[in-house]
Amino acid sequence: SYYCTWALGQQYSSLGSQPILCGSIPGLVPKQLRFCRNYIEIMPSVAEGVKLGIQECQHQFRGRRWNCTTIKDNLAIFGPVLDKAVHVKVSFKQRMSTRESAFVHAVASAGVAFAVTRSCAEGTSTMCGCDSHHKGPPGEGWKWGGCSEDAEFGVLVSREFADARENRPDARSAMNRHNNEAGRTTILDHMHLRCKCHGLSGSCEVKTCWWAQPDFRMLGDYLKDKYDSASEMVVEKHRESRGWVETLRAKYAFFKHPTERDLVYYEGSPNFCEPNPETGSFGTRDRACNVSSHGIEGCDLLCCGRGHNTRTEKRKEKCHCIFHWCCYVSCQECVRVYDVHTCK
Structure with a gap:
C-alpha cells in the first residue's frame, strides 16, 4: 500500500517550494526511504500524482454509493482504503481487498506515473527529460519535434516507489502489485502522436509531432470500465523454499482469465448504505440524488x-x-x- 504518500502530499502542499524531509514522512518502508532520499527532486511529482488519482477517483464515483469520500488529500491514498491508518478515525477495514481498493491502487499508481512523466517533459527535473527514442524517420506530411514524453520513466518511478511495500508473500500484496501495474500499463497503452500544424495561415503544410500521454480523464474512464468488469479471484496457498506463499486464481474457470490490464479483487464490497467504521463506509444519508434517474445515482x-x-x-x-x-x-x-x- 501507499500509506506514506498521505504524509508526502501533506508535507509538499503545506511547505510549497520548501524541501521535503524524507525522514519526517511516517510509514515509509526502508526501500521507499532510500528512494525518497536518492530521488528527492521528483518526490513532489509523486505527491502530485497521488492527488491527481484521488481527484479522478472522486470524479468517477461521484454518483455512486461509495464516492471516494474516504480518500482525501489528507488521507493515506495508498493506506486507509487499503490498510488502516492511525491518522484516520474512519477508514476502510484493514487490508480490504475489494473492487474499490483495486481501482484506487490502479488510478493512484497511474497518477504517479502520469505526473512524473509530465514533470519530466516540462523540464522541472534535471534527472529526466524528453524521450529520445522517438527521433526516427518522420511520417508523410509530418516530422518529429517538440518533447516526446518519456512514459517509461514515469512508469519506472511509480513501480519502484509504489510496489516497494508490496513484497509480502500474501494475496493482498499480489493483488496490489497486479492492480498497480494495470494502472501504469494503461498509460503505455494509450500513448499517441500529438501534432502541431505549420504553414501559411495555418495551412498545415507540415506538422511537427511528438509522443504524448493521453488526457488523464480518459485514463480514468478506461480504469472505471475495468472496475466494472474486474475479475473476482480466490486465494491459494502453497509451500515454497521461503515458506507459505499465497497466490491468486480466477474464481470462475469458464470466464476469460484476467490479463495484466484487468483489475482483480477477492473480497466482496459492502453496500455502503450505512456508516460503518470497519469498512470505511460513510453511508449515503444527506447525499444529493437525482430524482429523475433510475440509475445508481437516482x-x-x-x-x-x-x-x-x-x-x-x-x-x-x-x-x-x-x-x-x-x-x-x-x-x-x-x-x-x-x-x-x-x-x-
Whole structure:
C-alpha cells in the first residue's frame, strides 16, 4: 500500500517550494526511504500524482454509493482504503481487498506515473527529460519535434516507489502489485502522436509531432470500465523454499482469465448504505440524488430505499448575456430556484 504518500502530499502542499524531509514522512518502508532520499527532486511529482488519482477517483464515483469520500488529500491514498491508518478515525477495514481498493491502487499508481512523466517533459527535473527514442524517420506530411514524453520513466518511478511495500508473500500484496501495474500499463497503452500544424495561415503544410500521454480523464474512464468488469479471484496457498506463499486464481474457470490490464479483487464490497467504521463506509444519508434517474445515482438506489428529502435552493447565475462589438459580453444576474433532493 501507499500509506506514506498521505504524509508526502501533506508535507509538499503545506511547505510549497520548501524541501521535503524524507525522514519526517511516517510509514515509509526502508526501500521507499532510500528512494525518497536518492530521488528527492521528483518526490513532489509523486505527491502530485497521488492527488491527481484521488481527484479522478472522486470524479468517477461521484454518483455512486461509495464516492471516494474516504480518500482525501489528507488521507493515506495508498493506506486507509487499503490498510488502516492511525491518522484516520474512519477508514476502510484493514487490508480490504475489494473492487474499490483495486481501482484506487490502479488510478493512484497511474497518477504517479502520469505526473512524473509530465514533470519530466516540462523540464522541472534535471534527472529526466524528453524521450529520445522517438527521433526516427518522420511520417508523410509530418516530422518529429517538440518533447516526446518519456512514459517509461514515469512508469519506472511509480513501480519502484509504489510496489516497494508490496513484497509480502500474501494475496493482498499480489493483488496490489497486479492492480498497480494495470494502472501504469494503461498509460503505455494509450500513448499517441500529438501534432502541431505549420504553414501559411495555418495551412498545415507540415506538422511537427511528438509522443504524448493521453488526457488523464480518459485514463480514468478506461480504469472505471475495468472496475466494472474486474475479475473476482480466490486465494491459494502453497509451500515454497521461503515458506507459505499465497497466490491468486480466477474464481470462475469458464470466464476469460484476467490479463495484466484487468483489475482483480477477492473480497466482496459492502453496500455502503450505512456508516460503518470497519469498512470505511460513510453511508449515503444527506447525499444529493437525482430524482429523475433510475440509475445508481437516482434517489431510489443511492438512498438504499430509505427515501429522500426535497428542499428549494436559490442560486445566483449570469443570464440575458449580450455580445457587444467589439469585443465583450455583458450579463445580468438572475436568481433561480432549484429543487435539491437528498437521501434520508
